[in-house]
Amino acid sequence: MTQPPQPPNDPPQGGFGAPQDPPPGGFGAPTPPPADPFGKQQATPPAGGFGAPTPPPADTPPSAGAPQQPGPGYGYPQGQQPGYGYPQNQPTQPGYGYPQAPVPGQPQQGYGFPQGMPPGQPPQQGYGYQTTPMQQPQTPPQNGSGGKKFSTQMQIIVAASVAVVLIVAGGIWFASGDGGGKKEEASSSSGSTGGKDGENEDGGNKGGSTNxxxxxxxxxxxxxxxxxFQVPLPKVTDVVKVDGSWLTDKxxxxxxxxxxxxYDPAKGTKLWSIPLAGQVCxxxxxxxxDFKTAIAFEQSKPTKAVKFPPCNQVGALDLSTGKLIWSKSVTAATSGDAAVRFDEVTLSGTTVAAGGPEGGxxxxxxxxxxxxxxxxxTDGCYDKGYGGGExxxxxxxxxTxxxxxxxxxxxxxxxxxPLSSFKMPPGVDDASIVSTKPLVAAADVGDTAGDGSGISDFFSIDASTGKLLTRIAVDGEKYAARCASGKVESCSQLxxxxxxxxxxxxxxxxxxxxxxxxxxxxFDLTTGKPTSDRADAGERxxxxxxxxxxGNIIAYREPPYDKGGQVVSIDGATFKQTVLMENPSDESVRDVETSFTxxxxxxxxxxxxxxxxxxxxSKMRGSLDEGRRLVASFSRQQ
Incomplete structure (x- = not known):
């Protein structure tokens, strides 16, 4: 989860995927691998896109191409967050699952990614790693001062103790090293340690089917x-949010x-459009x-007098017929006649719920x-935002x-x-809802993630009682997922x-x-333990x-510099991968595909x-933005 810390905001100016200048060394300069990369990983097809982020020196100045912050008052929190491809903000580490040790040599910056990250965090030891060498069993003194000769019975007892120590140590090494391939920074508040029916105790399925x-x-x-098909960017003079993307049957x-x-899924021809009074926020x-959804939008288009209209309209859309079913605003007891502003909107069943700093x-x-x-x-509480779905x-x-x-x-x-309540621990001033069924929340507790991802821990909660089932600590230097700061339902890449x-x-x-x-x-949401699941992206x-x-996971494979991206299905029981789509490797197509971060x-x-x-x-900036699109669509050839 390596993104630089930032104040609450939405994405920056500059648009998505704006190309940046290559670093010294030229396009294609290889990054030297660590002495023993990622454990002794099995050979797989190439994986890990060329130019993927590598840590810069702490004093690297910001790139001129780094995204800029949107203008203030545009209906969402201000600040700046980096797009995918920013360099990681920690020293280079050996492969995931190996004991932490510095890698010799200076890392190189990958092509096409801005520099200028804050100094990184020191690597952390994984759960179960030894911080000091294991002490060897000491033989009691023989015929020395105050000592007695070691009896045969005592020798047997000590030998058995040594065997137990070695077995335990070996189990820890396997769980944390190449054999398990998992992170162990999962701490559980639950006393449960056993597996469920049909699962191993580490959480891995063994029945050949998914839950x-x-x-x-x-x-x-x-x-x-x-x-x-491709849809060009609309012509704008400022940074404009265009959140919202849905798939119906047609x-x-x-x-x-x-x-x-x-748009027609195959041809991209426009089927219908719904005009709005202002921009979707x-x-x-x-x-x-039946393909209905909800949006929040601004009360009007920008004018010279009101450059940033408030986001105070909520509406429901029928995506089958292309109709705005209804739209309205609401007032609050604390806001007089002014309409309440909203940051987020979600849907659960037939309930549209909108939240913001003035309440929900x-x-x-x-x-x-x-x-x-x-x-x-009277208690100073308000609904910050909602998570929907099931x-x-x-x-x-x-x-305060x-x-x-x-x-x-x-x-x-x-x-x-409320059906149940769970109080987040002290040190949490921002939280996101990852899932509502099962109920899972995410937070950066005490700003300890150190990477701006918004996630240091996941909280698995019993929705019927409000009891914490488990708390899963996820080291920001080892795991990559993101919850946008200040947003309740924004988590991605998970x-x-x-x-x-x-x-x-x-x-x-x-x-x-x-x-x-x-x-x-x-990670298992009942025990908090890492499971035996592991799907390798493949070389490059x-x-x-x-x-x-x-029960399967649909995943996107980001391509290397000379390939197209892929979509894969990962079997939830076996973790076997099936390639569902492989995009063209033509340079012009790659440029468009990789512009979407x-x-x-x-x-x-x-x-x-x-x-x-x-x-x-955002406003086009010339040839550097030629690869940017509002939408790019790929279809299998048969």
């Missing part, structure tokens, strides 16, 4: 794809400039079964009828600005009444299913001459989860169609 059932994505006869739907547009990532409100998806709205709170949960903020107390609550979607949370490891050097790679691993590729498909782009895949979409656009 959440089979997926619908099938292996193709030929995974090779072609470019289906269309790919995307937020545009003051409108929502549906938040969009639900969920849909109802909810509406009926079909009619727009108010279900609840912000009220004056259930509804809220991050509720109480206390300097000493907040965050509470995660499962809610009745119809009434908003997936939840099969009672597990699936996360990618950080990029690290592979076994080849150059190029990075990584893995997808998982890196990958991250897009979504679950039944994983931190600031939407990745949607279904049934042989992949859609990459920008979440924010």
């Amino acid at each position: 959440d059932g089979p997926g619908t994505e099938k292996a193709p006869a030929d995974p090779k794809s072609k470019v289906a 269309a790919y739907v995307k937020t545009g400039l003051n409108e929502i547009v549906a 938040a969009a639900s990532r969920h849909m109802s079964k 409100a909810a509406f009926d998806l079909n009619t727009g009828a108010e279900r609840w709205k912000p009220k004056a709170a 259930a509804l949960a809220v991050v509720r903020r109480c206390g 600005y300097d000493d907040p107390q965050l509470v995660i609550q499962a809610l009745n979607p119809t009434t908003g009444a 997936a939840v299913g099969n009672n597990r949370i699936y996360v990618p490891t950080e990029d690290h050097e592979g076994t080849g001459e150059y190029g990075d790679t990584n893995e997808i691993v998982s 590729y890196t990958m991250f989860p897009i979504r679950m498909d039944g 994983k931190d600031y782009s939407e990745f949607r895949y279904r049934d042989g169609h992949l859609y990459l979409a920008s979440m924010m656009v």
